[in-house]
Amino acid sequence: MKKILLLSFLALIASTSVFSQKKHDVLLTIDDKPIYAKEFEAIYKKNLDLVQDEEQKSIDGYLKLFIDYKLKVAEGYAQGLDQKETYIGDFSRYEEQLSRNYLFEGKVTSDMVEEAYSRSLEQINASHILITCGWDAFPQDTLAAYNKIKTLRERALKGEDFATLAKNNSEDPGGKQNGGELGYFSVFDMVYPFENAAYNTPVGEISEIVRTQFGYHIIKVNERRKTHPPIVVSHIMIVDRKDSTNFNAEERINEIYGLLKQGESFEELAKKYSDDRNTALNGGRLRPFTKGELKAQSFEDTAFSLQNPGDISEPIKTKFGWHIIRLEEKMDMPPLDEVREKFERKIKDGDRAKVIVSTVNDKIKHKFGFQGYGYLPFFQNFVTDSILKKRWTYEPLSPKENKTLFTIGDKDYHYNDFAAYLAKRQNTIRPYRDKITVIKMLYDEYETMSLKNFYRENLEKENPEYASIINEYRDGLLIFEVMEKNVWGKAKEDTLAQQRYFENHRQDYQWKERIKGAIYRTSNKDDLNQVMDLLKENKTGDEIKKLLNTENVKVLVTSGTFQTGANELPAGYQLKVGQSKIFEENGSFTIVEGTELLPPGPMEFEEVKGRVLTDYQNLLEKEWMEQLRNKYTVEVNQKTLKKIKKELGS
Structure with missing residues (x-):
């Protein structure tokens, strides 16, 4: 978390562009290393509104911040922290992620986004039959699987019941039980070839044969429907803390539900009691979501079951705690521009990326030049079947044998380079039955990796925007390392x-005045008068709840120690032993029963x-x-x- 916060803060003091400065542009030097004026000017203009300290908004004040930043960077390099494994690893991962944004530019991504958006507006209900056949299957097994699915398709086209065919023949384990039914799905829910076939097949018809990593499929489209638009809900959440001594979570959520049924404000109860502090101050309001987006299925199902804005659910339990949900709004489907970035990320991270990778590889080859010299005849003899058991070893080839595998630009890649990649990568691939399949697959990987790395190595020279961002992260990460070593970690370890x-x-660690006791809150004054009468009889908070909360929730009781200004205390309450006056706030009534006044004192x-x-x-x-x-x-x-x-x- 500290690393994330630091890198966010560096937006205040990190460069936003790379300049080609002349000598007279030097603003300052650190041990004779020049720092240029344009860099300082750019970040000053960009971040002036973000600076809170008025003194630092002046040129002189901001220059002090800037110099401190540069001193930390200089010290990081001086201590060799840029050579640490953690630094190199973190930077490499970020560099890989950032460069992808530049590698995947182009019309192919835009076209795929538009296709995905169009499909996102519709959900498909389909059934399928699968005959399993991995990419590494032997040719005779592949042919047998294909002929089997072909025969099944012909039978389906002649009118045989698809569900019966699936139950009797599908090699999808679920298919035998439910007739191949998949239910409703939409874009990104299935692998791309399967999705393509489903969306390109009319309702009631059988798709062409589809090949995926699982085998051969045929698909019957049963129904199409429009995608359910997003909704907005608010919630009140009570975390089920097993060690809580103030109240029981299930009991508390039911008490709050009772107050809602009596007409109390959802927003005010959320602000007062919800443990989701990210939303509590906003009345519990969550961001819009559609079906399938949330990690809590019961929460999602309950939310979408609410029919009208203002409808409130009964308390439900999820892995996060107890919730009460209110429907706020049923929205329209978002326009393409709103979801473009989200769809781009999904495309780049999913199996559609293979299409883009192929296009990008061609683009890099065209830009820098590429020449391949053939590899399979040599490597199918050089590599033994032991690679299938992840045990292949080799002796490095002699200079004469170490031929050029391919050339990118002016850089040659050799047989030994690929052999080393094979030996390392064999340990992490899934089992295959055919070594030629493994060699081909890993060659494609190695060629793609080499093309991307070559492009990335030249990207900083060719793209000023990329150079600026990567330099910002490089220095920011270095500052994290130097701060961790010299400040944060040092302080944390020295207890x-x-x-x-x-x-x-x-003197800096002093308690304010505190009160031990309980807070009693009701939605009407008569109930609070009953509470006050029971307190006169020396009833405890638990006893009062049992007596009053019989048919519905009349009183909420919160016990504990409360410091002056605590959120739980009513506004205007002055700490004292005994019963307070009645406080009326947003339609509710509250008293505090103080049992012990704790004076200010040292923590x-x-x-x-x-x-x-x-x-x-x-x-x-x-x-x-x-x-x-x-x-x-x-x-x-x-x-x-x-x-x-x-x-x-x-």
Whole structure:
């Protein structure tokens, strides 16, 4: 999490473009390494509105931030942290992910997005028959599987019942039980070849034979319907904490449900009681979603069962806790522009990517030049069947034998390179029965990988936007490593130093005045008067709930210790022992029964060790930055700085 937060913060101080500066553009140097004016100007203009400290909005104030950032980067390189395995691994993964956005540009992606969007507006109910046949099946087995599915298709076309054919012949385990029925599905739910066949087959008809990684299929389309549009719901969630001593989660959600039935505000109850703090302050409102998007099936089913805006569900249990759901809005299907980015991500991450990869490979070959020299005759003899058992080893080829496999641009790739890839990759592939299938598959992988790597190596030189983003991440990741080593990790590991810091700053860790007791809340004043009468009889909170919450929920009781200003306490309440006055707020009535007033006083270390750690880290960072300022020579070009101030009006 800290890494994510740091990299987000670096948007304030990281470069947004790569400039080709001249000597007179130098704003400052760090140990004679130049930092250019245009870089500073660009990020100052971009991030001025994001800076909270008014002092740092001035050129001089922002320059201090910028220099500190550059000092941390310099120290990261000085400590060799850019050579750490974690740094190299994280950077490589990001580089791979980012470069994909540039590799997959082009009309082919746009066409696929439009196709996917069109299909997303419709759901298909279909049945299928599968005859299994892997990509590595022997030729005779492949032919037998094909002939079998062909015969079944001919029988279906002549009118034999498809469900009966599926039950008696399909090799999909579920097919024998349900007649091959798949239910409703839409775009991205099935592998791409299967999806294509389903969407291209009219209702009531049988598809052509389809080949997928599972085998041969025929598909019967039973029905088509429009996709259910998104809905918006709000919810109140109570987490089922087994160690909770204040209340029982199921009991509490039923109490809240009772209050809703009595007419209390859903929004106010969500704000007051929902444990989903990301939505509570917004009345429990969730983002729009469609069927199949949520990880909690029972939540989704309940939400879509609500018919009219304002309808409220009974409490339901999910793996996240207890929920009450209210339907807010039934939406229209989003336009293409709203879902374009989402669909692009799915296309790039799914099996459609194979189509794009093929197109991109051709694009790279055309751009840089590619020449292949053949490989299969040699490698089908060089590689033994032991590769099928993941045990193939080899002796590196002599210079004479180590021929060129292919050439990209001016870079040659040799037999030994591919042999090494085969030996390494054999350990991670699924079992195959035919070594030639393995060699062909891994050659395609290796060629694609080599083309992408060659493109990526040249991308930073050719694309300024990419160079800017990758440099920003490179430095940001380095700052994380240097901060983790010199500040965060150092502080976290030194628990004795944390305790010393706590002892030396005890005045900063003080409790406000607190009250022990219980908070009683009802939806009408008469019920609260009953509560007050029972309190006079020395009834406990649990006893009061049992007496009053018989047919419906009349009172909510929250017990515990509450500090001045606690969210649970009614606005305007002054801490005191005994019964408070009645507070009316948003149609509900509340009293507080205080049993013990706890005066302001020192906190114990265990109560605030998280806060102490943060404060101690801030101190270490401050001291460390002073050391960096003394270690490195920073020289600011005053003439350039003056020019920047004039241009930016500061």
